[in-house]
Amino acid sequence: MTLRTFRRGTQSLGILLGVFGATGIGMTHLLFPGLHCYACPLAITVCPIGLMQNLIISGTVPFYFLGVVATYGLLLGRGWCGWFCPFGTVNDLLAFRKARFVRALSPLKLLVLLGTGVAAWRLADTWFCKLCPAASLTASLPYLGLGVAEVNTPFLIHMGTLATVLVGMVLVARFWYRYLCPMGGLLSLFNRVSFFGLRLRADRCTECGVCARSCPMGIEPHQKINSSDCLKCGKCIPACKSSALSIGFSLPGARGRDPLRASGTAARADRVPPRQ
Amino acid sequence: MMRTALTVLFVLGVAWGGWGQDVRLTLAPADAVGDWAQALVPLRLRSTPAQDVAFDGPPLVLSQWGEVVLGTARYTLLLGIRADGQADLWVDANRDKRISSDEILVGSRAPGYVEWVAELRATPSGGEAFLYPLTVVWPEGRGYVYLVGGAPRWGEFAAGGRTATVVLVDGDLDGTYGTKGDFYAVDVDGDGIVHGEPDGHERFALGEGFTSAERSYRLSHIDPGGAAVRLVPTGYVPPKPPLLPGYPAPELRFTTFPDGKPFALSDLRGKVVLVDFWATWCGPCMNELPLFLELYEAHSGDGFEIVGLSLDTSERDLRTVLAERDVGWPVAFEGKSWDNTLAQLYRVYQIPTSYLLDQDGIIRYRDLHGNELAERIVELLSTPLAPVLVEASPVLVPVLGPPRPILEVHAPPEVGLVPGEGGMFSVVLVNTAPYEAEEVRIFLAGLPDEATAPEVELAGIPAFGEREVRLAVELAGAVSPVLSASIEVLYHYCIADACFQIQDAVPVVFAVGEARPRPWAIPAWWILIALGVGLVLAVLLRGRLLIVAGLVLVGVAGASLIVGVLRGQATQAWRIASVLCTSCVGIDEVRTEDVTLPPSIRDALAAFPGSAHLMVFHTPWCKSCPYAKALVAEVARANPRISYELVDADQDRDQAEKAGVIQAGRVIVPAILVVETGRALFGTSDLAARILAALGEIQ
Numbered sequence: 001m002t003l004r005t006f007r008r009g010t011q012s013l014g015i016l017l018g019v020f021g022a023t024g025i026g027m028t029h030l031l032f033p034g035l036h037c038y039a040c041p042l043a044i045t046v047c048p049i050g051l052m053q054n055l056i057i058s059g060t061v062p063f064y065f066l067g068v069v070a071t072y073g074l075l076l077g078r079g080w081c082g083w084f085c086p087f088g089t090v091n092d093l094l095a096f097r098k099a100r101f102v103r104a105l106s107p108l109k110l111l112v113l114l115g116t117g118v119a120a121w122r123l124a125d126t127w128f129c130k131l132c133p134a135a136s137l138t139a140s141l142p143y144l145g146l147g148v149a150e151v152n153t154p155f156l157i158h159m160g161t162l163a164t165v166l167v168g169m170v171l172v173a174r175f176w177y178r179y180l181c182p183m184g185g186l187l188s189l190f191n192r193v194s195f196f197g198l199r200l201r202a203d204r205c206t207e208c209g210v211c212a213r214s215c216p217m218g219i220e221p222h223q224k225i226n227s228s229d230c231l232k233c234g235k236c237i238p239a240c241k242s243s244a245l246s247i248g249f250s251l252p253g254a255r256g257r258d259p260l261r262a263s264g265t266a267a268r269a270d271r272v273p274p275r276q
Numbered sequence: 277m278m279r280t281a282l283t284v285l286f287v288l289g290v291a292w293g294g295w296g297q298d299v300r301l302t303l304a305p306a307d308a309v310g311d312w313a314q315a316l317v318p319l320r321l322r323s324t325p326a327q328d329v330a331f332d333g334p335p336l337v338l339s340q341w342g343e344v345v346l347g348t349a350r351y352t353l354l355l356g357i358r359a360d361g362q363a364d365l366w367v368d369a370n371r372d373k374r375i376s377s378d379e380i381l382v383g384s385r386a387p388g389y390v391e392w393v394a395e396l397r398a399t400p401s402g403g404e405a406f407l408y409p410l411t412v413v414w415p416e417g418r419g420y421v422y423l424v425g426g427a428p429r430w431g432e433f434a435a436g437g438r439t440a441t442v443v444l445v446d447g448d449l450d451g452t453y454g455t456k457g458d459f460y461a462v463d464v465d466g467d468g469i470v471h472g473e474p475d476g477h478e479r480f481a482l483g484e485g486f487t488s489a490e491r492s493y494r495l496s497h498i499d500p501g502g503a504a505v506r507l508v509p510t511g512y513v514p515p516k517p518p519l520l521p522g523y524p525a526p527e528l529r530f531t532t533f534p535d536g537k538p539f540a541l542s543d544l545r546g547k548v549v550l551v552d553f554w555a556t557w558c559g560p561c562m563n564e565l566p567l568f569l570e571l572y573e574a575h576s577g578d579g580f581e582i583v584g585l586s587l588d589t590s591e592r593d594l595r596t597v598l599a600e601r602d603v604g605w606p607v608a609f610e611g612k613s614w615d616n617t618l619a620q621l622y623r624v625y626q627i628p629t630s631y632l633l634d635q636d637g638i639i640r641y642r643d644l645h646g647n648e649l650a651e652r653i654v655e656l657l658s659t660p661l662a663p664v665l666v667e668a669s670p671v672l673v674p675v676l677g678p679p680r681p682i683l684e685v686h687a688p689p690e691v692g693l694v695p696g697e698g699g700m701f702s703v704v705l706v707n708t709a710p711y712e713a714e715e716v717r718i719f720l721a722g723l724p725d726e727a728t729a730p731e732v733e734l735a736g737i738p739a740f741g742e743r744e745v746r747l748a749v750e751l752a753g754a755v756s757p758v759l760s761a762s763i764e765v766l767y768h769y770c771i772a773d774a775c776f777q778i779q780d781a782v783p784v785v786f787a788v789g790e791a792r793p794r795p796w797a798i799p800a801w802w803i804l805i806a807l808g809v810g811l812v813l814a815v816l817l818r819g820r821l822l823i824v825a826g827l828v829l830v831g832v833a834g835a836s837l838i839v840g841v842l843r844g845q846a847t848q849a850w851r852i853a854s855v856l857c858t859s860c861v862g863i864d865e866v867r868t869e870d871v872t873l874p875p876s877i878r879d880a881l882a883a884f885p886g887s888a889h890l891m892v893f894h895t896p897w898c899k900s901c902p903y904a905k906a907l908v909a910e911v912a913r914a915n916p917r918i919s920y921e922l923v924d925a926d927q928d929r930d931q932a933e934k935a936g937v938i939q940a941g942r943v944i945v946p947a948i949l950v951v952e953t954g955r956a957l958f959g960t961s962d963l964a965a966r967i968l969a970a971l972g973e974i975q
Contacts (some may be wrong), residue, residue, distance in 0.1 A: 027854035027942070029846040038853035039861040046853040050861070052890070054852045054897070057846075064840025065850060070833035076828065125899070130862030143863050148958045154862045183799065193814035195827045207583060221823060253822025 002138030003234045003247070011092070014084035020044045030063070033072040035183045040138035041146065049182050050129055053120040060102055062125055066210060073190025077197065081177050081184050082231030087134040088177060092216075092233075094166065101218035105178070109185035116182050123135035128182065133275070136162035173216040188228035192272070195249050197226045198236070199256035206246035214239035221245060226257060229251075231252060286907040287762070292759030296496055299442055301429035303502075306409070312472040312479070313428035314411075315447045317346070318709050320420045320740050325352050329368055333377045334358060336953070340891065346451025347352050347500075348397035355414060355421065361886065365412060381412075390414045398427070398451030403501025403864050408451055417917030418886045420710050425449050429502045436489025444502055445468055454482060454498030457680075460505070462575070464487075464488040464515065475623035477516035485513040516771065519622060525551060525631055525639050526621050528583065533609035534595055538750060539583075540635065548656045549581045549633040552647075553624045555587040555613075556597045557715060557768055558775040560630045565601060567895045571650060572605060577636070579655050581605060587764070587777065588625060589613050613766070613777050626774040632656070663950045682709035683716070683737065685782045687763050691749075698727070698750040698802045703763055705734075706742045713737040718745055720762040721781070726753040736768075738905060741922050743896075749786065759786040802840060855926050856942040857898040866957040867903035871910050877964045881914040886974050890920040891938045895945075898944045900960045904946035907963055918971070950974070 004204040014034065021027075021042035021186035032038075032045035039050075061245055072080060081088040116128040129135055136158035168175035177184050191197075205209060205222055212220040214236050219229050221236045221243070234247045252258060304313070329352045331930045332337070336356035337516050344351045344367075352368040356374055365383060366375045370646040381392040391413050398408040401442045411424040427446050432439045448457030461472030464486055471478040480486050485494035492513040496518075497506035519524050528541040528551070538553045541549070552568070557712035559859035572582055582605040589611055600608060610616045614707050621631070632641040632649070634656050641652055686704040693699040701715045732745045747763070763784050768777040810829040817825050840846065858864035871879070894901035908920045923941045925932040930937065937947035937956045948957045949966065957966050 027850055029850045031849065037861065038855050039942070044847045051849050051852060055848075058848075058897075060845065060848065061804070062840070062845065063803065063843060064845035066804070067833050067835070067837025067840050070807060070829065070838060074830055074833060084693045111944075116421055125866075126860050129860065132862070139861060140863055143858075148858065149863045150959065152865055152960050152961050154859075154865055156861055189811050190814070190829075193810075193822060193829060195826070251823045253817065253819050253828035257822075260679065 003237060005148060005235065009123075010041070010083045012088075012248045013211045015086045015089065016023075017045065017112070018043060018086045019038060019169045027037065031068045033074075033076070033080045035087045035132070035134045035181060036085070037132065037135035039129075039143075040134060041142045041173070043138070047134075048186070049116060049132075050126065053116060053126040053128060056117055056120040056134055057126070057258075062119070068185055069160045070190065071188050074194055075114050075196060076187075077191035077194030078184060078187045078228070078230060079194065079196045079232040080187055082233035085183075087181075089136070089168070090166075090173075091169055091177050093168040096211075097171060097218045098216055099172045099218055101178065101229060101273070108179045109181055109188070112180055113182035113185040131161045132158075132159065133162040133165040133176065160267055173218070174231070178217060191230060191232075193225075193252040195252065197247070197250065197252070197257055198230065198249060199233060199246045200225050201244045201246075204242045206242055208241070210239050211236035211240065281881065286737065289828070296506050297433055298504050298506050299431040299433040300504050301431040301442070301502055303406070303409075303442055304430045304443065305429040306610050307426050309430065309470060310354075310472060311856075312442060312474065312476065313426055313445050313833075314424050315426040315457075318420050318930070319353075319424045319447045321353075321355055322706070326350075327352055327373060330372060330548070331352075331356075333366060333380070338887075340419065340878055341575055341651050344396065344410070344423065344449075346396055346449075349397060349399045349404075349451070351396055351860070352820070353412065353421075357887065361561075363390050363414065363416070365390075366415070367394055367396070369394075369396060384539065387415055398462045398501075400452040400500035400502075402408065403499050404503060406501055410449070411536055416917040417889075417912075417915070418710065419889060419921050423449050427502065431504075435482070435493070436491055438489060439797045440466060440488050441470055441505075442505065443472060444505060445472075446502070452497065453502040457632050458482055458498075462486050462488060466609070471518070471520070474625045475519055475629075476517045476660075477520075477823055485510045485517045487513045492803050505761045510968050512780070513516055515814070516623070519631070519639065519642070520780050521639050521641060523639055523925070525633050525641055527550075528608070528621070529617055530608040530610075530618060532606040534598070535587070538604075539606045539608070542585065544581050544583075545637055546583045546635050547758055548575075548635060548653060549587065550580075550630055550653070551622075551633060552582060552621065552630040553585045553587060553619055555627055555775070556590070556626050557588065557777075559770060560775060560967055561713075564628060565568070565597075565603075567646065567649070569601060569603070571653060574605075575653060575657060575771045580653055580657060585616070585622075587613050587616055587619055587624075613779065615779075626776055628775075636751065645831070671734055680776075681778050682707055682711060682769055683713050683767060683778070683780065684708055684782060685690070685763060685765050687782050687784055689783075690785045693749055693751060693759075693786050695754070695788055696751055698748065699841035700748045702744050704742065705737055705765065706746050707740055710739045711740055711769045712741075713769050716743075716748065716765065716767040719764050719766075720747065720761050720784075721764045723749070723759060724755055726755050727759065727786075738909070738922055742924060751788070751902055760784075784961045803832055803836045807836065827880060828937065832869045832928065851926060852897070854942065855895050855929075856944045856946060857895060857901075858946075858959050859900040864900065865961065866899045867960045868899070869903070871903065871906040873907075873910050873914060873964055877968055878914045880968055881911055881971075884915050884968075884971050885956055885970075886952075887917040888919070888971055890918065890972055891935055891949040891951060892920060892922050893932055893935070893947040893949070894922060894923040894946050895924060895926045898945045901946045903960055904948065904963065907947060907960075908967070911964065911967055 018036045019042040021044045025044050028044050031048045036047055038047045043163045051065055055065055119127040140149055140155055142157040149155055165176050211222055217229055237245045237247055298832055319342045321342045325341040326343045337359050338357040340355045342353040354366040356364050365381045368375045381394055383392045394410045395407050396410055397405055399405045412420040428443050430441055430443045433442055440808055443461045444453055445459055446453055447459050459481055461470045463470045464478050472737050485492050492510050493507045495505055496508040496509040528630045530539055532539050584605055584607040586594055586607055586609045591611060594609055608618055629645055631639050632644055632652055642654055666858055684706040687703045688701055691701045702944050712738045716734040717731055720729040726907055729747055729749045739745050739748055760786055761865050762781040765780045768775055810825055811830055813825040859866045890908050892905050905922060912918045923931055925945050930941040933950045937944055937949055944958050950970045955970045
């Protein structure tokens with residue numbers, strides 16, 4: 001089984017968990033390890049970002065939320081985005097056009113996360129939910145079909161954000177997860193310290209840059225392995241002709257988990273390989 | 277001989293003074309005493325009976341159940357609507373838990389309500405059973421009935437060489453005399469009329485004494501069955517001044533607000549005076565203010581004066597209104613609401629209450645409003661020193677009684693506190709009446725200086741609604757192991773144009789335990805700090821140090837998870853996610869504006885010929901639910917045959933599930949269920965029109 005097939009399987013599991021309510025199981029106490037609206041008629045899990053906002057509004061110190069998110073983060077880091085999240089799968093399926101990662105925009109998703117929290121705190125409202133493209137897809141549209149929602153201003157706002165993000169995804173591969181997803185921002189804090197990650201054998205790396213060209217996120221795995229923007233999707237692994245890259249569970253900070261330059265080899269002067 | 281006679285006289289005197297006078301009481305015939313002897317208590321009806329009771333009657337399209345408790349006897353009521361729309365009332369009179377067809381009561385119908393008269397056997401504990409006359413009034417289409425009764429009993433007693441009538445009323449309709457809420461009245465002035473109105477000078481609480489023929493008495497014993505009361509002499513009790521037309525108005529002395537000038541009502545002799553008890557929180561009072569300003573401007577130069585006696589508790593609100601409306605007449609403010617000394621002097625039990633005095637300070641009229649008030653003022657000003665009215669005919673015939681608490685306060689009798697920290701506890705407030713309790717303030721009284729507890733305020737608790745509030749107590753220093761305090765609940769409510777403010781108190785005991793930290797209390801903040809530090813280190817560290825940081829973070833994440841679960845946050849997450857507030861997730865608009873029904877919809881609702889019962893499902897965190905509740909209340913106001921009830925979908929998920937306001941496993945709020953058809957309406961867009969359309973589906 002190739003890595004790609006295996007990843008498609010886990011992504012299918014993510015979608016399956018997202019719609020597991022179809023079996024008749026109601027809402028559970030579990031948090032979804034990604035962005036999936038709890039308002040989805042078939043959801044059985046709680047959206048972490050939705051919960052975070054509600055906890056901030058109610059003034060609760062969110063131990064349960066932090067514990068679960070930290071556990072998820074330590075387990076896979078942003079691997080959840082690349083391997084499990086249903087909205088990440090949509091990003092993946094629309095990743096037609098690779099583009100260079102604009103590193104200056106990377107903190108945007110943390111700013112969205114911060115803005116979501118501040119809006120909940122100061123305005124006592126779940127503003128992110130009202131703009132969330134995942135909620136547009138998994139809640140607004142289904143409820144329109146069920147006769148609960150109507151075509152009104154909130155619905156049109158949802159559709160507007162969904163359309164914008166979808167267009168963004170088509171133009172820039174994994175646009176949402178690159179720059180905007182607050183859940184991705186939250187998990188990115190754990191990316192270096194998570195137990196699931198890429199490993200690089202420095203002795204085999206020729207710094208040819210093929211891995212970087214294969215990366216849908218437009219980052220350079222061999223330069224900054226397991227960086228906060230890496231979804232750990234593993235697309236770089238089969239691309240590497242010298243088999244220098246591998247993926248799996250290992251201790252954070254173990255050999256091969258650090259960037260190449262940290263292991264003693266000088267970084268290439270040009271850093272970013274030329275696009276073909 | 278003389279000595280023996282003196283001894284006998286002494287013994288008789290002691291017997292008279294110590295044992296008093298037993299007064300035999302009998303059930304007063306209907307209408308023999310005034311309407312004031314008929315208490316009125318609302319009773320909420322529910323979709324299921326409180327006891328397991330079977331019904332053998334005809335098929336019904338709508339059944340609503342209630343229970344009346346008279347002493348130890350519990351009677352189940354069934355209000356049933358037949359297919360042709362006829363409403364009937366059955367009572368399980370023999371208490372065999374089976375209502376048969378012949379247990380139906382004969383009702384009399386009037387526009388807007390149906391009335392049934394029942395006679396049930398009250399079985400007071402410690403007294404003889406007796407037949408209790410009870411009237412059940414159903415405002416058509418509502419989810420509640422009014423119980424009207426009180427079983428007034430009367431008798432005669434000798435006082436100062438004449439006989440006086442005593443009336444005992446079961447004011448709380450519990451079938452037992454002498455309990456909280458009951459009262460008695462005595463014809464103390466011997467005029468043949470018992471003035472037992474809520475502010476009548478001949479009405480007394482059970483613990484209150486009275487004076488008749490210059491002798492004072494109090495009740496020392498009340499038979500629970502109402503067969504007799506015992507009156508014993510007591511220390512002198514000042515008689516209550518009558519507040520009836522023809523009697524002089526009690527003197528008022530106060531310092532005016534806000535300028536602090538001394539004021540005396542007697543200084544206004546020669547002027548026509550309107551004495552007005554009011555408050556800024558009282559809607560009907562504020563509605564009258566423009567008329568008062570107009571009258572004052574027109575007639576103050578002709579010898580007309582207004583005296584405003586404010587029952588406000590907020591000095592800021594009163595100051596704002598006086599300044600904005602440019603009120604020029606003297607105003608009294610004590611900030612004590614119903615405990616205001618001037619209001620107590622006038623036995624004010626509802627506001628607005630007003631008295632119009634003539635130039636001699638004699639009460640001529642009370643509770644005049646609008647044009648009638650203006651006409652009487654002109655009449656008194658133009659006919660100075662007219663003959664005084666001497667006939668005592670009360671203008672007001674209240675049936676509601678004095679302000680009665682409408683909120684039940686449920687709180688734990690004992691609360692544990694941690695020394696140096698404090699604790700939290702829940703108080704549940706249940707509105708038992710069909711009136712909204714407004715501006716509800718909950719606070720703790722009687723705590724020592726070392727303990728503080730912030731006040732909690734709710735905008736309102738709707739009719740028959742329920743709210744839970746969390747009260748926090750913080751301990752700043754050493755306190756005694758047991759603290760006694762009271763939970764004070766202050767609110768007001770209005771019935772038509774009469775407003776009442778209530779302050780209720782429930783005792784609570786705080787047990788201050790050992791200074792033993794809860795297992796999760798101390799590490800809680802350390803977890804957050806450790807998590808933050810761990811994340812920073814995860815970015816900065818490399819190699820083996822990063823391994824250590826990762827393993828430490830695993831421990832911290834686990835600890836945070838455990839603390840969260842112990843604090844019930846997993847359940848909190850489930851609760852938030854399993855009840856879907858459509859406006860919170862951007863599926864529907866957030867509606868917070870005031871509700872106004874378009875005239876066309878209001879007319880169409882008023883013309884709705886059938887009856888309907890609406891259930892409004894809501895949660896405390898739902899943004900649009902207050903709008904939906906207010907709109908349904910407006911709908912019910914537009915047509916008395918439309919009733920409604922509020923259901924907290926978070927607290928009562930079973931009912932929400934039974935009602936079917938569920939889509940794909942989510943209870944959706946706000947949702948409105950039309951009980952007759954089972955149709956559920958979600959969201960708030962065009963809600964009034966959709967309710968109207970749904971009502972049209974009722975056959």
